[in-house]
Amino acid sequence: MPLTERRIGALRETCRSFRIDVLKAIYGVQSGHPGGSLSVCEILTLLYQALMNIDVAKPDDPDRDRLVLCKGHAAPMLYRNLIEKGFLPKDSMSTLRHIDSQLQGHPSNHTPGVEMPSGPLGIGLSAAQGMALGLRLNGSPARVYAVLGDGELNEGAVWEAAMSAQKYRLANLTAVVDYNRVQLDGTTDEIMPIGDIEGKWRAFGWNVIRVDGHDLAALDAAFATAKDCTEGPSVLIADTVKSKGVSFMEGKAAWHGKPLSADDLAKAIAELGGEN
Amino acid sequence: MAKAIREVYGSVLAELGEKNKDIVVLDADLAGSTKSGIFGKAFPDRFFNMGIAESNMVATAAGLATVGKIPFVNTFTVFLTTLGLIATRAQVCYGSLNVKLGGAYCGMSDAFDGATHHATEDLAVMRSLPNMKIIVPSDETGTRWATEFAAGHVGPLYLRLSRDVYPDLYAPGTRFALGKGALVRAGSDVTVIACGLLVHKALEAAEIMAREGVSVRVVDMYSVKPIDRELTLSCARETGAIVTAEEHNICGGLGGAVAEVLAWGGAGVPTEFVGIQDVFTESGAYAELLAKYGVDADGVVAGIEKVLRRKK
Numbered sequence: 001m002p003l004t005e006r007r008i009g010a011l012r013e014t015c016r017s018f019r020i021d022v023l024k025a026i027y028g029v030q031s032g033h034p035g036g037s038l039s040v041c042e043i044l045t046l047l048y049q050a051l052m053n054i055d056v057a058k059p060d061d062p063d064r065d066r067l068v069l070c071k072g073h074a075a076p077m078l079y080r081n082l083i084e085k086g087f088l089p090k091d092s093m094s095t096l097r098h099i100d101s102q103l104q105g106h107p108s109n110h111t112p113g114v115e116m117p118s119g120p121l122g123i124g125l126s127a128a129q130g131m132a133l134g135l136r137l138n139g140s141p142a143r144v145y146a147v148l149g150d151g152e153l154n155e156g157a158v159w160e161a162a163m164s165a166q167k168y169r170l171a172n173l174t175a176v177v178d179y180n181r182v183q184l185d186g187t188t189d190e191i192m193p194i195g196d197i198e199g200k201w202r203a204f205g206w207n208v209i210r211v212d213g214h215d216l217a218a219l220d221a222a223f224a225t226a227k228d229c230t231e232g233p234s235v236l237i238a239d240t241v242k243s244k245g246v247s248f249m250e251g252k253a254a255w256h257g258k259p260l261s262a263d264d265l266a267k268a269i270a271e272l273g274g275e276n
Numbered sequence: 277m278a279k280a281i282r283e284v285y286g287s288v289l290a291e292l293g294e295k296n297k298d299i300v301v302l303d304a305d306l307a308g309s310t311k312s313g314i315f316g317k318a319f320p321d322r323f324f325n326m327g328i329a330e331s332n333m334v335a336t337a338a339g340l341a342t343v344g345k346i347p348f349v350n351t352f353t354v355f356l357t358t359l360g361l362i363a364t365r366a367q368v369c370y371g372s373l374n375v376k377l378g379g380a381y382c383g384m385s386d387a388f389d390g391a392t393h394h395a396t397e398d399l400a401v402m403r404s405l406p407n408m409k410i411i412v413p414s415d416e417t418g419t420r421w422a423t424e425f426a427a428g429h430v431g432p433l434y435l436r437l438s439r440d441v442y443p444d445l446y447a448p449g450t451r452f453a454l455g456k457g458a459l460v461r462a463g464s465d466v467t468v469i470a471c472g473l474l475v476h477k478a479l480e481a482a483e484i485m486a487r488e489g490v491s492v493r494v495v496d497m498y499s500v501k502p503i504d505r506e507l508t509l510s511c512a513r514e515t516g517a518i519v520t521a522e523e524h525n526i527c528g529g530l531g532g533a534v535a536e537v538l539a540w541g542g543a544g545v546p547t548e549f550v551g552i553q554d555v556f557t558e559s560g561a562y563a564e565l566l567a568k569y570g571v572d573a574d575g576v577v578a579g580i581e582k583v584l585r586r587k588k
Binding site for chain 1: 300321322324326327329331332333334335336337338339340341342343344345347362363366367370371372
């Protein structure tokens with residue numbers, strides 16, 4: 001069943017407020033990665049708030065769905081989602097990256113709701129694959145999601161996992177590439193051109209689905225298509241915009257890992273319709 | 277008749293697989309060499325040959341561990357502890373995940389393949405990872421215990437295994453424990469603290485020295501991390517001189533671990549380090565390599581003589 005228009009509208013509003021909270025948290029500690037946190041907003045929010053079977057009352061449910069945020073630098077958006085689901089205290093965003101906080105700069109599985117440490121790029125998809133293999137052995141209906149960055153595709157290990165997930169025909173595994181076309185030092189075309197991104201995954205035997213990564217209804221449909229594919233693993237190539245939602249930051253590599261100034265934050269919040 | 281350490285490991289793994297359905301085994305296209313293939317043949321549904329992709333293999337094991345599986349990861353020691361390191365560090369150890377790493381060809385045991393295939397830094401690498409435990413068995417009985425222990429222990433654990441045959445040292449059923457070493461020869465003039473193959477070389481050296489009237493104590497420090505601090509310090513106190521012996525670089529391995537304990541305990545007695553002297557090795561027959569790089573009985577004898585000259 002696709003999500004209703006009303007639900008999509010509510011999720012859109014949730015995304016808007018999550019963007020503001022994430023920018024405030026990064027501003028607060030003057031450290032973090034705004035660009036990739038904003039580009040992956042709809043992907044993570046749809047999965048956590050609408051699609052994934054997870055329940056804070058049953059955090060160890062063996063049949064819960066799992067998500068590995070392979071691009072661990074987008075942790076602030078993950079934490080905002082986990083707060084909404086009740087895994088983390090409501091006021092914890094302001095502790096992001098601070099000493100003694102559960103909200104580490106990159107995810108740790110010692111933080112409630114986080115299934116796998118991540119940050120070093122290239123090994124998240126493999127870990128998600130391990131979960132999918134094990135869940136299948138356990139006879140579990142759970143699904144596993146792996147959210148990758150496009151710069152991460154530079155890492156050779158991603159393609160090791162792309163090969164083996166196909167070998168083991170892991171239909172319970174869905175990868176998502178947050179294809180915002182910008183990495184730390186410049187555009188993906190400048191730094192390491194990916195070329196035919198769909199063709200590459202297809203050549204590795206994956207079910208490839210192209211989708212607008214900011215269109216919640218389209219993403220909902222794409223995840224449903226992936227679920228319906230019982231032949232093997234699926235990958236969503238999600239076209240996104242780096243720093244989506246803040247016009248002066250959009251598409252700029254400079255905002256990959258740079259915190260906002262007070263003026264920038266005020267402008268960004270105003271643009272997102274929030275209160276300063 | 278003593279068996280190759282890898283052979284014992286593979287057989288025990290298959291026995292464990294029969295008892296515990298959660299055990300899964302991964303290899304990187306070396307299952308015929310590491311002997312993980314014995315398990316693979318018995319339990320094909322729980323055996324994953326990941327191809328020549330060590331990073332992917334270790335990270336996949338990390339994922340398997342989170343859903344209740346007990347993965348044993350296998351390949352040559354040197355590839356496991358270099359190519360497999362990022363997932364070992366960032367996922368297995370940082371995440372405190374229940375993954376067992378079997379490094380199959382430790383030291384120079386893959387002799388003819390040369391320096392690229394020798395593992396002479398793995399103990400230093402693995403020892404510096406928080407949450408990691410390290411066991412280096414020195415015979416068939418020890419390998420059997422270590423493999424069974426690994427399956428039951430919850431958390432990251434590294435088994436340093438050899439391609440080679442080690443002589444029998446322990447009676448079947450001998451009790452071992454994580455964090456303990458074993459006194460395998462009594463002595464009062466000097467203690468050799470060794471692991472793996474070098475326990476046997478140390479015993480040979482002790483025999484040679486006995487003929488000269490020197491009483492050599494030998495400790496098998498099979499639990500390299502956590503190390504047996506109490507035993508290390510009592511040996512320093514009681515014999516007044518220590519020689520460490522390992523088939524590993526002298527930097528950061530067993531020798532480093534022992535030196536840390538001696539310094540921490542304020543038990544600074546003359547100490548010598550028998551091991552590969554911070555150089556890359558080469559191809560050759562195993563026995564010739566051990567002799568050339570000073571990790572045989574003569575090498576241990578030389579270490580003992582040196583330390584005794586320094587002992588007050």
